[in-house]
Amino acid sequence: MALGEFKVHATAGNARRATLMTAHGPVQTPVFMAVGTKATVKAMTPEELKECGTQVVLGNTYHLHLRPGEKTIAKMGGLHKFMNWDGPILTDSGGFQVFSLSQLRNMSEEGVEFRSHLDGAKHFISPEKSMEIQMDLGSDIIMAFDECLQYPATDDQIEKSMALTYRWLLRSRDAMTRKESLLFGIVQGGLSLNHRLKSMEQICSVDLPGYALGGFSVGEPIHLMHELLPHVAPKMPANKPRYLMGVGTPTDLIIAIDSGIDMFDCVMPTRVARNGTIYTWNGKVSIKRAEYKEDPSALDPECDCYTCRNYSKAYLRHLFLSGEILGSRLNTIHNIHFYMKVMEKARAAIAEGRWEEYKNFCLARFAKKEK
Numbered sequence: 001m002a003l004g005e006f007k008v009h010a011t012a013g014n015a016r017r018a019t020l021m022t023a024h025g026p027v028q029t030p031v032f033m034a035v036g037t038k039a040t041v042k043a044m045t046p047e048e049l050k051e052c053g054t055q056v057v058l059g060n061t062y063h064l065h066l067r068p069g070e071k072t073i074a075k076m077g078g079l080h081k082f083m084n085w086d087g088p089i090l091t092d093s094g095g096f097q098v099f100s101l102s103q104l105r106n107m108s109e110e111g112v113e114f115r116s117h118l119d120g121a122k123h124f125i126s127p128e129k130s131m132e133i134q135m136d137l138g139s140d141i142i143m144a145f146d147e148c149l150q151y152p153a154t155d156d157q158i159e160k161s162m163a164l165t166y167r168w169l170l171r172s173r174d175a176m177t178r179k180e181s182l183l184f185g186i187v188q189g190g191l192s193l194n195h196r197l198k199s200m201e202q203i204c205s206v207d208l209p210g211y212a213l214g215g216f217s218v219g220e221p222i223h224l225m226h227e228l229l230p231h232v233a234p235k236m237p238a239n240k241p242r243y244l245m246g247v248g249t250p251t252d253l254i255i256a257i258d259s260g261i262d263m264f265d266c267v268m269p270t271r272v273a274r275n276g277t278i279y280t281w282n283g284k285v286s287i288k289r290a291e292y293k294e295d296p297s298a299l300d301p302e303c304d305c306y307t308c309r310n311y312s313k314a315y316l317r318h319l320f321l322s323g324e325i326l327g328s329r330l331n332t333i334h335n336i337h338f339y340m341k342v343m344e345k346a347r348a349a350i351a352e353g354r355w356e357e358y359k360n361f362c363l364a365r366f367a368k369k370e371k
């Protein structure tokens with residue numbers, strides 16, 4: 001396959017089983033991408049990520065720009081070498097974190113001036129600067145610089161923001177000169193179907209290797225996303241990957257795959273693992289519950305991850321209550337393994353004509369409540 005080629009092998013309604021070719025190898029989709037914000041997927045080594053079936057790792061442009069800086073990472077051989085990850089890396093554009101993390105100072109057509117949340121130093125990011133940072137990192141998939149509004153937003157705010165995101169996409173495209181990297185545009189439009197379709201028409205009019213849906217998982221009631229996706233995702237270019245940014249729970253993944261989404265990222269599995277919440281094939285487990293104090297069973301009897309093969313709920317509850325670092329590590333290994341297994345089985349189900357059955361199985365199982 002050629003760099004950037006997206007080959008659809010099978011479909012089931014809107015769901016697709018496909019392969020995207022990147023400079024660091026093929027990506028089998030649907031795919032969940034592990035979030036490695038500051039050049040690390042928290043609490044896991046690259047070898048453990050691979051063992052769990054991870055294909056793609058995300059890096060955050062905002063965080064890496066502030067510390068240690070893209071020029072340092074470039075001097076160290078680029079982000080792949082720096083973090084010892086030889087698979088594909090996707091980096092977001094930095095806009096989302098600037099708006100959500102920094103003391104925002106000034107936004108203009110040119111870009112965003114802000115103060116670092118680390119030391120208050122003044123910084124400026126524009127489409128051109130975002131592309132420069134991501135190219136210095138050596139990213140395989142580079143996200144266009146966009147504006148992501150928080151929820152709720154007025155129609156006027158949405159229309160102005162979408163138009164800016166489109167103009168910033170054109171500047172991102174013109175500035176992204178690294179031939180090994182794939183540039184993805186980001187569709188915005190809030191929670192309004194008309195605005196979403198208008199933004200999609202604008203963004204997808206630019207010929208790119210892939211397109212993302214941004215502006216979700218920004219505080220909106222999640223059912224609004226579930227209701228909107230089937231009317232938007234299938235209308236995006238069928239021969240390009242569709243990436244839903246910042247989403248989601250295992251249930252969100254299944255619903256979105258059914259709407260035609262191919263790629264996902266979310267901090268959920270790693271973040272909730274550190275808080276003692278475990279995803280299983282029978283719903284969520286809160287490991288700190290007293291009922292697990294002397295429970296010798298694995299987190300999930302249907303899981304074959306390193307954690308489930310070697311440790312009991314009793315031990316993992318003890319580690320969590322004791323604040324032991326190993327607890328975060330073992331819970332994270334399980335949750336990442338679980339997410340990757342959900343996606344691996346989804347790819348097989350689509351390819352083998354069993355998607356409806358697998359979808360219904362997952363939605364029923366994931367909804368189960370702890371007794």
Ligand SMILES: Nc1cc(N)c2c(=O)[nH][nH]c(=O)c2c1
Nearest residue numbers: 092096148214215217245246
């Ligand atoms: N939930 C989201 C997570 C993200 N990293 C992003 C982003 O990087 N850009 N634009 C977005 O809309 C967005 C949404």
Ligand SMILES: [Zn+2]
Nearest residue numbers: 303305308334
């Ligand atoms: Zn497990």
